[in-house]
Amino acid sequence: MDFTFDDGQAAVRELAEQIFQGRATVERVKAVEAGEDRFDRELWVDLAKAELLGLCLPEAYGGSGLGLVELCLVLEQQGRVVAPVPVLATVTAAMAVAEFGTDDQQAEWLPRVARGDAVLTSALEPTADPSRLISVPWAHVADRVLVPVGGELHLLDPNGPGVRSERAIATDRSVVSHLTIDGAPTERLPGSSVQWLRDRMLVGQAATQVGVAEAALEMTATYTSNRRQFEKPLSTFQGVALKAGDAYIATEAMRVTMWQAAWRLASGLDAADAVLVAKWWAADGGQRVVHITQHLHGGMGADIDYPVHRYFLWGKQLSDSLGGASPTLARLGRVIAGATA
Secondary structure: OOOOOOHHHHHHHHHHHHHHHHHOOHHHHHHHHOOOOOOOHHHHHHHHHOOOOOOOOOHHHOOOOOOHHHHHHHHHHHHHHOOOOOHHHHHHHHHHHHHHOOHHHHHHHHHHHHHOOOOEEEOOOOOOOOOEEEEEEOOOOOOEEEEEEOOEEEEEOOOOOOEEEEEEEOOOOOEEEEEEEOOOOEEEOOOOOHHHHHHHHHHHHHHHHHHHHHHHHHHHHHHHHHOEEOOEEHHHOHHHHHHHHHHHHHHHHHHHHHHHHHHHHHOOOOOHHHHHHHHHHHHHHHHHHHHHHHHHOHHHHHOOOOOHHHHHHHHHHHHHOOOOHHHHHHHHHHHHHHHHO
């Protein structure tokens, strides 16, 4: 594949970088984390005004008609500043509505998402009890949740009758909800595929993880270059350089596998193994990168007033969401075995 971005994609990345870097400062993220919803609504409005929330939605509903590659460019920039906004959850769910929803469902939800007036999410964490949806991201502020029912997706009102919600705090300090459903009404997305949505969620997570790892590594390079021991910068010590080199290699492996999977999905090609490879690198490599970057900060890495710890928490959350490295590797093995049988 060709990893060169065209002018339009480069413009999307530059716009996303400008908005995230300008709004999601360390002080702003810290203030949002201290709030009840832990949702930067001002940033959400800015993203909507810049037409980034409708980026992958049809033009007929106020979108830009672009796709997964462009969404990953936005998510990478979000990961670089660990901005607390539900871009991945909302946009991927809206993409599923655009792909499978009825005319009425599309008309109701897609313009609202593009305007920033609605938050969508999905309940994709595996659970043995279909009436119990665990660790649903952003459900506490969502207007609808996409839930799997018999392999298809259904729209659920998380605040409607028959739904009981239990609030929890995730590793990255975001709010997640455990939902118990008892006869709650839902709306079916005809012919929809849970796997279709899951694949795009996994690739989106990988894109976010690339941004997290990249920014954490840059922060570490600056810190170790300025911190001195024995009258020498830490970055000149062999042990530091080797660890930083390992983190750089893992970050680049995450990047190339993520773009391979995103491109295959966006091109309508078979991407089953590519998605799982990208997820494995995001889980295994991402966790190694944030461990290394925090370790190379020494005591500063454990200081919650110093920003690198937040990248560690995001990296851990992204590694484990929708399956960690080991279950992902097992799934990849089954896909390969089935493809070669």
